[in-house]
Amino acid sequence: MTEHVTKQKNGSWAILGRELQKRTFEPFGHFSFVAYFLLAVCAVGGTGIWLEAYSYFLLPPDPTGTPNSLSPLRTAVITFFPALAGSASLQLIWAENNQKSLRAFAVLVIFALTIVAVFIAPSVAVHHKTALWVGGFASIVALWTWWIANAHQKDLLDPVLDPDVTLGKKNPTAELAGDLDGFTT
Template sequence: MDGIDAHPTHWRQLGVELKRRTTMPLEHPSFVFFFLVAILIVGPIGVWVELYGYITRIPPNAAPLRSSFTSFVPAFLAATCMQLIWAEDQRKSLRAFSILILAVCTVGLLFCNSRDFADGRAIFLGFILVALSMWMWWVANANQKEFMDSNNQFMTNPIGGENVDGPLQGNLDGFNTD
């Protein structure tokens, strides 16, 4: 194989990066709280409303719940995967992985909405797809500073921001030490 590194380390690197992006945000309460409120509760509110309707309706009707999966998963997952593809400059395998997940979820939605697929299986699959799309959001945003709690924000902000190695603004002209 001329010029191609055929070592399995690329697979290992992808696994290590996915694991790092899955666990590292747990150290940041701001990330976790944002995820819980915006991504888990508010984002799929249509799914939660239809799940409540499915549980409380007699007899239960799975069609609205199936439709909520079809409206939430593609919109949310496509936006998340595109974000990861556009933001990731270094890891081509991570971009390819997001395309694979998008394709797998698209096929899963076809099964989820097939009349030949039993309601219980469709609902189970739908929630798997919702969870997978939320995990992809987690992975895509794991490096976003906006969601992280900075360890040094109180030390750098009083002296002028993030760049603590640069020259300080101002001068000492007219300052008398006597």
């Protein structure tokens, strides 16, 4: 019985690992999925970050010569990753009825990234650049969480088209079944 329990424990880790690997790499074969991810999630979803990065790096300092502050960029990053990770994690929790390990993984992600946000939020305790590095890494984890949560989302995946499906047979040059006898307009 001990051997069975040991195999079962190692098995759920292995199953989770395979599922995460599968969900990480399979969507790359679907242009629509990747385009949606880049445009909707990264570009539009990250608008607050892009606007604050633009303000910090490309706008001149104010007329008094005070350099631009990293504080707004920091706030944008700290509000981006918990929201994205939270929604993606809850999607996994609610959608994956049969995969307890994937649901538990989602709980772990939402918990860990919430703790990260709470710890890097106070500007007195954590330097802006440190918060941005940690927030950047957390944002990558949040984006990956969204990716794996939506890896099986049929609306985002390209259909695999078989040209023979529309004909109903394997030989597309063969005569079609049936006739038009008795058909009137």
